[in-house]
Amino acid sequence: MKKKKVIEDILHGIFLILGLITVGSVLMITIYLIISGIPAIREIGLFDFLFGKEWASTAGDPKYGILPFILTSVYGTAGAILIGVPIGFMTAVYLAKLADQKVKSIVSGAVSLLAGIPSVVYGLVGMMVLVPMMKRLFHVPDGSGLLAAILVLAIMVLPSIIKVSLTALEAVPKEYEDASLALGATPIETYFRVSVPAAKSGIAAAIVLGVGRAIGEAMAVMMVAGNAPNMPSLFQSVQFLTTAVASEMSYSSGLQRQALFSIALVLFLFIMLLNAALNFFLKRKKVK
Secondary structure (H helix, E strand, C coil): CHHHHHHHHHHHHHHHHHHHHHHHHHHHHHHHHHHHHHHHHHHHCHHHHHHCCCEECCCCCCEECCHHHHHHHHHHHHHHHHHHHHHHHHHHHHHHHHCCHHHHHHHHHHHHHHHHCCHHHHHHHHHHHHHHHHHHHHCCCCCCCHHHHHHHHHHHHHHHHHHHHHHHHHCCCHHHHHHHHHCCCCHHHHHHHHHHHHCHHHHHHHHHHHHHHHHHCCHHHHHHCECCCCCCCCCCCECCHHHHHHHHCCCCCHHHHHHHHHHHHHHHHHHHHHHHHHHHHHHHHHHC
16 A cells, blocks of 8 residues: 555656646746847837838848738638638547448548648648649639648648547547437437537637647748748738748848747747637636
8 A cells, every 4th residue: 555655656746747847848938939039029119010011131121020920820820720620620520420430440540640741741742732723723823822821721730620629529428419319309419419519628629729730830831822921812922920930040140030039929929828818718618
């Protein structure tokens, strides 16, 4: 008995240390971004930085307005979620409740394969296949743009949404569905009116993971979006917050480098606020 207690105390201590390391890592990243990003915002001006429409960091008279990056990231993420969430959610419901075991095994394997594909491969396929197709289909000079980025991101968020939603749906007690069926509800009504609401917290977590993947993606987006600091347009080259940092960090210096850290700080705060807002609304619903 004493030996078992010692083992439990050791495991508890290990888990506590790992948790503290995680929290400490987040705090270190936060502090580093604040220290590195605030000086540029002070020098440029908060309003000019956030709402300026021109980014020309290497010009003789440099401009550091990131509004095009912010709007492009918001529109691109929203578009990817609007496309990816319904497809991922319906796929998860089908796999959890309707598909036979053989089909479920095949599709689940394909989803796992999608999750393991590197971002650069998505970008390469998008650049070689999707971009030329967009050019021919819509008769535009260049297929690179916001729409191509949205489609690539929509595919990239599918694995996270499907796998987490599937796990949440499979965790719903079977007794809930049996009770609904016993009351005369059809299987489809039971799945969408009983199982899905019971798994809503897990489905919400899946959406958060999908949003995080879409907002934080850089390499694939850089290869299909055109990488030009324009205001967002479906068929015009655009630049996301992530790609703005990735494309210029290697040769940046001085105020330009500090401004890139400021962009990273804005992106970091945006993701944190989004997660905090979603957690707030979920907890409020649970309390009610």
